[in-house]
Amino acid sequence: MTPRPTLNITSQLHEYVLAHSKKPDAVQRSLIEETARATGNAATMQVAPDQGAFLTLLARIMGARYAVEVGTFTGYSSLAIARGLADGGHMLCCDVSEEWTAIARKHWDMGGVSDRIELRIGPARQTLESLPRDEIIDLSFIDADKESYIDYWEALVPRTRPGGVVLADNTLWKGRVVPGEDPDHNPMTEHIDAFNNHVAADPRVDAVVLTVADGLTMAVKK
Ligand SMILES: C[S@@+](CC[C@H](N)C(=O)[O-])C[C@H]1O[C@@H](n2cnc3c(N)ncnc32)[C@H](O)[C@@H]1O
Numbered sequence: 384m385t386p387r388p389t390l391n392i393t394s395q396l397h398e399y400v401l402a403h404s405k406k407p408d409a410v411q412r413s414l415i416e417e418t419a420r421a422t423g424n425a426a427t428m429q430v431a432p433d434q435g436a437f438l439t440l441l442a443r444i445m446g447a448r449y450a451v452e453v454g455t456f457t458g459y460s461s462l463a464i465a466r467g468l469a470d471g472g473h474m475l476c477c478d479v480s481e482e483w484t485a486i487a488r489k490h491w492d493m494g495g496v497s498d499r500i501e502l503r504i505g506p507a508r509q510t511l512e513s514l515p516r517d518e519i520i521d522l523s524f525i526d527a528d529k530e531s532y533i534d535y536w537e538a539l540v541p542r543t544r545p546g547g548v549v550l551a552d553n554t555l556w557k558g559r560v561v562p563g564e565d566p567d568h569n570p571m572t573e574h575i576d577a578f579n580n581h582v583a584a585d586p587r588v589d590a591v592v593l594t595v596a597d598g599l600t601m602a603v604k605k
Contacts (some may be wrong), residue, residue, distance in 0.1 A: 457487050477505075481504055546602060
């Protein structure tokens, strides 16, 4: 069977997507502006507004009560997830940067979700290993150092409840995961490709790679 071609998302088409998706509110716009001002080139690490909208809607439809994020940066994705949590829900955020997460804390305050979020500064691998090994997580989002994606996956999947969701960002790596599309042989491409193979072969989940932003893997625990 010949697969149907997927859309080529041009900048104009992405603008169209944003114009027809839930728009960033004043807090999110402030976060986008402050991230651009304060972090320079690193601002490209921030998830796109359509991804943020997706995270909020997914958390909401799942009725998520406990979420974990690996890679918080200035807080756009965590703000989005926290907004979708069920009443009484909470989330754990992992990052190594006090500086970047200070911007996150400010905007969690502005968005009225600070009381739902615990931030732990330190290598995420250690933070995740310190969690109980029970199936307590409803939703997690992996968006930190690419070389550790498989380790984060292995820490999160056993702690995810059946029916819970593990998401991972940047899994298409600007299309370079396709054989022959990364002439420089960037090690990051190999890490992402290894992660994608790992997920596809994992019998504990059903997974799909969504062509959202830079590729968003969504895996549901069986
Ligand atoms: C792509 S950014 C996350 C973007 C964020 N999800 C957002 O919506 O803005 C990656 C983050 O991972 C953090 N990071 C890198 N290595 C880490 C590690 N070993 N443990 C925890 N966080 C790490 C970086 O400090 C950075 O803030």
